Amino acid sequence: QVQLQQWGSGLLKPSENLSLTCAVSGGSFSGSYRSWLRQPPGKGLEWIGEINQSGSTNFNPSLKSRVAISLDTSSAQFSLRLSSVTAADTAVYYCARLEFKSGWYFFDSWGQGTLVTVSS
Amino acid sequence: EIVMTQSPATLSVSPGERATLSCRASQSISSNLVWYQQKPGQAPRVLIYGASTRATGIPARFSGSGSGTEFTLTISSLQPEDFAVYYCQQYTTWPPMYTFGQGTKLEIK
Numbered sequence: 364q365v366q367l368q369q370w371g372s373g374l375l376k377p378s379e380n381l382s383l384t385c386a387v388s389g390g391s392f393s394g395s396y397r398s399w400l401r402q403p404p405g406k407g408l409e410w411i412g413e414i415n416q417s418g419s420t421n422f423n424p425s426l427k428s429r430v431a432i433s434l435d436t437s438s439a440q441f442s443l444r445l446s447s448v449t450a451a452d453t454a455v456y457y458c459a460r461l462e463f464k465s466g467w468y469f470f471d472s473w474g475q476g477t478l479v480t481v482s483s
Numbered sequence: 484e485i486v487m488t489q490s491p492a493t494l495s496v497s498p499g500e501r502a503t504l505s506c507r508a509s510q511s512i513s514s515n516l517v518w519y520q521q522k523p524g525q526a527p528r529v530l531i532y533g534a535s536t537r538a539t540g541i542p543a544r545f546s547g548s549g550s551g552t553e554f555t556l557t558i559s560s561l562q563p564e565d566f567a568v569y570y571c572q573q574y575t576t577w578p579p580m581y582t583f584g585q586g587t588k589l590e591i592k
Binding site: 396398400406407408409410413421423424457459464465466467468469470471473474475476 | 484514515517519526527528529532533536538570572574576578579580581582583584585586
């Protein structure tokens with residue numbers, strides 16, 4: 364059973380940079396993609412971006428200019444950096460693993476979520 | 484960008500009854516459709532992938548159907564633990580993009 368444990372800064376001021384890390388345990392770190400998603404309070408989910416085991420990344424075009432995702436295979440961790448945050452970036456941020464099964468993709472394992480609040 | 488629209492926003496159903504949730508894509512997505520359940524304070528949990536395949540450990544009362552632009556999640560006999568928010572999600576493989584519907588809140592009538 365794959366488990367994801369995430370941590371990072373929870374309270375930021377406008378223009379600061381958001382930084383979160385997710386550790387994967389209980390399964391293979393290789394293969395498939397690992398993603399970051401977010402959910403503003405009371406709202407739906409938004410995909411931020413993903414990284415594979417080779418370090419190749421893909422991003423949501425709406426956030427691409429401010430997002431970086433990196434990988435540390437030695438410690439089975441991956442990280443999110445979102446620059447120049449505003450109040451609109453206030454959300455619960457999740458890391459998740461993308462599973463590929465029988466020809467289909469889905470997010471099968473999720474971190475516990477981290478509430479990030481942007482306020483002056 | 485493909486837009487996912489779920490209806491209704493809120494569905495009130497009594498325990499033991501059947502619930503039918505809808506999801507529509509703004510353009511055809513074949514069967515690249517996933518359903519998640521989310522309870523307050525928890526991360527989403529996958530229920531259905533490939534539009535109709537139940538994920539591991541998901542009870543048989545959950546079923547998914549549809550292809551193209553119209554999809555349905557049916558819960559045949561609601562249990563108390565089924566009252567939650569349900570999201571549909573589509574994906575495209577190139578360029579990779581994953582978009583969610585706005586959710587349907589299933590509440591106890």
